[in-house]
Amino acid sequence: MPSLSYLVARLLQIIPTFLLVMIFIFLLVRLLPGDPAIAMAEAKATDAQLEQIRHNLGLDQPLPVQFLVFVKNTLTGDLGRSIMLKAPVTEIILSRLPTTIYLALYSVVLAILLAGPLAFVAASRVNSPVDVAIRSIFQVGLSMPVFYIGLLLLTVLAAQLRWFPVGGYGKTFLANLYHLILPALSVALYTSAIILRNLRASLIEVLDADYVQFARAKGLSPRIIMTRHVLRNALVSTVTLLGLSIGNLMSGTLVTETVFAIPGVGRLMLEAIFARDYPLIQGLTLTFAVLVSVVFLLTDVVQSWLDPRLRQS
Amino acid sequence: MKRILPIMLGATLGLLAATSAFAIERGGAMTFARYDDSTVIDPVYADRNPDLWMVNGLYETLLRNGPDGSIVPGLAEAHEVSADGKTITLTLRSGLKFSDGSDLTGADVVFSLDRARDANLGPWAGLLGAVDKVTADGNKITVSLKNPDPTIISILATFNTGIMPKAAFEKAAGATDQEKARAFFAAGPVTSGPFVMKSHVQGSSMSFERNPNYWRQGADGKALPYLDRVEFLVIPDDATRILKLQAGEVDAAEFIPFARVGELGADPNLKMELFPSTRIVYAPINTREAKKDGSKNPLADVRVRQALNYATDKTVLIKLVTFDTGKPMTSLMSAATQLHYGPEPLYPYDPEKAKQLLADAGLSGGFEVKLTTLAGSADDATLFTALQQMWAPLGVNLKVEQVDNPTRGEKNRSGDFDIHTYGWANDVNDPAQVTGWLGYYKQRQAVGTGWNNQEFNTLFEASNIETDPAKRKGEYKRMQEIYATEAPLLFLFETPFAVAVSKSIEGYVQTPLGANDFSEAWRAD
Numbered sequence: 151m152p153s154l155s156y157l158v159a160r161l162l163q164i165i166p167t168f169l170l171v172m173i174f175i176f177l178l179v180r181l182l183p184g185d186p187a188i189a190m191a192e193a194k195a196t197d198a199q200l201e202q203i204r205h206n207l208g209l210d211q212p213l214p215v216q217f218l219v220f221v222k223n224t225l226t227g228d229l230g231r232s233i234m235l236k237a238p239v240t241e242i243i244l245s246r247l248p249t250t251i252y253l254a255l256y257s258v259v260l261a262i263l264l265a266g267p268l269a270f271v272a273a274s275r276v277n278s279p280v281d282v283a284i285r286s287i288f289q290v291g292l293s294m295p296v297f298y299i300g301l302l303l304l305t306v307l308a309a310q311l312r313w314f315p316v317g318g319y320g321k322t323f324l325a326n327l328y329h330l331i332l333p334a335l336s337v338a339l340y341t342s343a344i345i346l347r348n349l350r351a352s353l354i355e356v357l358d359a360d361y362v363q364f365a366r367a368k369g370l371s372p373r374i375i376m377t378r379h380v381l382r383n384a385l386v387s388t389v390t391l392l393g394l395s396i397g398n399l400m401s402g403t404l405v406t407e408t409v410f411a412i413p414g415v416g417r418l419m420l421e422a423i424f425a426r427d428y429p430l431i432q433g434l435t436l437t438f439a440v441l442v443s444v445v446f447l448l449t450d451v452v453q454s455w456l457d458p459r460l461r462q463s
Numbered sequence: 464m465k466r467i468l469p470i471m472l473g474a475t476l477g478l479l480a481a482t483s484a485f486a487i488e489r490g491g492a493m494t495f496a497r498y499d500d501s502t503v504i505d506p507v508y509a510d511r512n513p514d515l516w517m518v519n520g521l522y523e524t525l526l527r528n529g530p531d532g533s534i535v536p537g538l539a540e541a542h543e544v545s546a547d548g549k550t551i552t553l554t555l556r557s558g559l560k561f562s563d564g565s566d567l568t569g570a571d572v573v574f575s576l577d578r579a580r581d582a583n584l585g586p587w588a589g590l591l592g593a594v595d596k597v598t599a600d601g602n603k604i605t606v607s608l609k610n611p612d613p614t615i616i617s618i619l620a621t622f623n624t625g626i627m628p629k630a631a632f633e634k635a636a637g638a639t640d641q642e643k644a645r646a647f648f649a650a651g652p653v654t655s656g657p658f659v660m661k662s663h664v665q666g667s668s669m670s671f672e673r674n675p676n677y678w679r680q681g682a683d684g685k686a687l688p689y690l691d692r693v694e695f696l697v698i699p700d701d702a703t704r705i706l707k708l709q710a711g712e713v714d715a716a717e718f719i720p721f722a723r724v725g726e727l728g729a730d731p732n733l734k735m736e737l738f739p740s741t742r743i744v745y746a747p748i749n750t751r752e753a754k755k756d757g758s759k760n761p762l763a764d765v766r767v768r769q770a771l772n773y774a775t776d777k778t779v780l781i782k783l784v785t786f787d788t789g790k791p792m793t794s795l796m797s798a799a800t801q802l803h804y805g806p807e808p809l810y811p812y813d814p815e816k817a818k819q820l821l822a823d824a825g826l827s828g829g830f831e832v833k834l835t836t837l838a839g840s841a842d843d844a845t846l847f848t849a850l851q852q853m854w855a856p857l858g859v860n861l862k863v864e865q866v867d868n869p870t871r872g873e874k875n876r877s878g879d880f881d882i883h884t885y886g887w888a889n890d891v892n893d894p895a896q897v898t899g900w901l902g903y904y905k906q907r908q909a910v911g912t913g914w915n916n917q918e919f920n921t922l923f924e925a926s927n928i929e930t931d932p933a934k935r936k937g938e939y940k941r942m943q944e945i946y947a948t949e950a951p952l953l954f955l956f957e958t959p960f961a962v963a964v965s966k967s968i969e970g971y972v973q974t975p976l977g978a979n980d981f982s983e984a985w986r987a988d
Contacts (some may be wrong), residue, residue, distance in 0.1 A: 182869075183866065183869070183870040183873060184866075184867065184868075184869025184870040184871075184872065184873050185869060185872070185873050186869070188869055188872040188876065196668075196906065196907065197876075197907070198591075199586065203598040203646055234502065235502050235665065236502060236503060236508070236641075236645075237645070242665070245665065246665075246666065301702060301703075304702075304703060304706050305706065308706065308710060309706040309709050309710045314708050315702050315710075315712060316703060316706045316712055317698060317700075317706075317707060318696065318698075318707075318712075319667060368977055407701050408699050409700050409702075409703055409706075410700075410703065411667075411696065411698040411699065411700065411704075412695065413664065413665070413666035413667035413697070417666065417699070418666065424867065424868065425869075426869045440723060
């Protein structure tokens with residue numbers, strides 16, 4: 151396992167990242183054309199009402215003041231009140247976050263279950279018809295947009311065959327396994343295509359490496375060669391990729407959650423952007439930043455466990 | 464014989480109505496797929512359509528709108544306006560109760576109306592701007608006005624004046640009205656309308672249950688509402704909402720894209736409802752002498768605006784964008800709005816006339832115009848392509864600018880546009896709201912166009928204190944004539960509210976103002 155000092159160093163690196171994210175997102179949402187007061191009041195408000203709304207939101211303050219207020223409040227755990235939903239941002243995000251995490255984990259597990267075994271089959275029979283077939287199918291998964299895969303799955307498996315519900319969300323853990331299978335699958339198809347390509351390539355490379363040849367020559371059983379020598383080495387780059395694709399996956403939920411009517415933070419982000427809900431956009435971005443940082447940290451930990459050389463650097 | 468025929472006809476119709484009414488079965492639930500969720504269903508704080516279209520399900524008003532838009536008695540069984548138009552006296556029905564069984568009294572009415580007109584609270588307080596004082600004496604409610612206000616009767620049937628329980632609201636936790644409202648609604652609020660709210664998972668689902676103390680009766684004499692429960696599911700994606708309906712997982716889906724109306728209409732399990740609406744689609748034209756960048760604005764010339772209107776083939780647009788579900792605008796307001804005046808479609812397609820008008824304006828050599836549209840809107844994209852082709856023969860070079868909704872709003876407010884797309888649906892069953900918004904310069908520079916017509920402004924101000932209905936009607940007729948001639952808009956079309964409903968559900972209505980009315984819905988299977 152990686153040492154404690156390694157972990158602490160990695161954790162400390164997160165702090166400047168967050169500060170940068172905060173500055174970046176604060177400026178970015180304010181660079182967007184359009185005004186939350188107008189978005190909030192829609193068309194029907196008078197100019198005086200808009201002034202009042204801006205004042206209530208503190209948007210009539212100079213930018214540096216707004217930024218300091220934002221930083222100060224964030225440090226005390228107060229992400230402000232959502233303009234659109236008229237409730238504390240922290241409360242809203244906490245109520246929506248579990249759904250998205252569930253969906254993300256579900257997709258990752260499905261992606262690994264799909265890509266893992268097939269990568270082995272493909273790598274052990276390079277360029278055979280089976281290998282070509284597997285790669286072609288996943289190539290399609292990679293080149294189709296997630297929302298399109300989602301709609302296809304919905305139309306065929308849910309609306310026509312009625313095997314699964316059309317969108318929505320269950321109430322228990324098990325009910326969710328059933329309810330969220332199509333959205334998880336539509337995201338997983340994309341992720342698994344990336345993993346499959348990478349894992350297949352590294353498996354082929356490792357299977358060909360001298361130390362594996364040597365192990366074979368020594369007469370070790372194929373099972374031991376696979377688990378001790380091949381898998382461990384082939385997984386290093388795949389884990390990195392998996393970590394990166396979880397970051398991608400969070401952005402994928404923006405679309406998936408809308409298509410499948412899942413009340414997670416992805417859909418919330420989309421709504422918040424359209425409503426120019428500054429506090430909510432800021433809060434959600436920070437949340438995404440935390441999640442991605444945690445995933446990257448875990449990736450690093452797993453990597454350094456798989457490959458001890460990484461711990462020294 | 465002459466006399467007998469109408470009587471027999473009446474009797475037959477009455478019998479038919481009665482038998483169909485007797486077939487209504489009480490109970491059951493329906494599931495309704497919405498395009499967006501409500502954030503707050505407080506009559507006062509509701510500010511977006513998904514909020515305010517739900518308010519009447521929970522809160523009843525003193526007066527109500529009949530199916531044809533007329534004013535009918537609500538919680539008040541009678542109302543009377545004084546000769547000088549400055550006092551409205553209403554009589555509350557006896558035995559009214561809130562959903563928790565407590566009595567609905569004059570004190571609740573005073574509380575609700577005072578709250579509704581408090582400018583520090585909700586965005587709709589201005590609608591009650593003329594109110595000076597509301598008092599109650601037993602079941603007599605007196606609304607005193609600072610000046611006569613012909614819209615006040617409609618306002619007393621508008622969602623923001625829904626009657627809330629004073630005692631229960633004040634008991635809710637919190638120091639300010641906002642905090643109390645939040646606590647009150649979070650706890651499952653006490654209501655006066657047909658339903659109570661049982662649960663609400665923000666962004667996902669909401670559930671209404673029948674209010675056992677609701678006062679109204681249906682045509683069959685049974686207590687309303689018929690349904691025990693209405694479940695709402697929030698499904699923002701159009702395609703998913705329709706799939707859910709086709710899979711039988713929901714009983715109704717709202718905001719069906721017009722492109723799919725034909726397909727769903729042919730589905731034997733569904734009824735494709737196109738409810739008449741006050742929704743209009745139009746394009747405000749910048750009428751200021753100079754554009755935002757200081758250059759001369761050709762659209763300031765009324766002849767140019769008329770020419771563009773004549774050069775626009777509305778029937779083609781209606782076919783392309785609304786798949787023939789829409790109809791051309793005949794006035795600044797929809798035909799479903801009270802006091803609408805518009806004997807015929809405005810500016811029928813006449814390219815020759817358009818050419819002549821442009822020549823008169825000295826622009827036969829052509830010019831460039833920018834159309835600001837909503838990015839990602841298929842309707843706007845179609846509109847742009849069609850207009851570009853229709854206007855090209857006149858030498859009008861149409862450029863597109865695609866923005867999102869808040870940006871479009873900002874451009875409208877700052878006058879930084881040539882022409883942009885827009886839409887409207889009335890919130891109040893009175894023409895003053897849409898007329899003030901589209902044409903009255905002092906409100907918002909006539910929907911941001913900068914159009915400032917003295918006669919129109921004067922008429923609008925006069926009509927707002929005019930208590931003689933005939934005179935007010937005359938003022939509205941003239942305003943609509945002026946507006947039609949002056950054309951500060953590209954008049955496009957009116958569209959219905961498209962809701963697809965399962966064959967097993969009867970009696971669901973979306974009103975011309977957009978409100979979702981489940982009070983008389985029932986399950987037929």
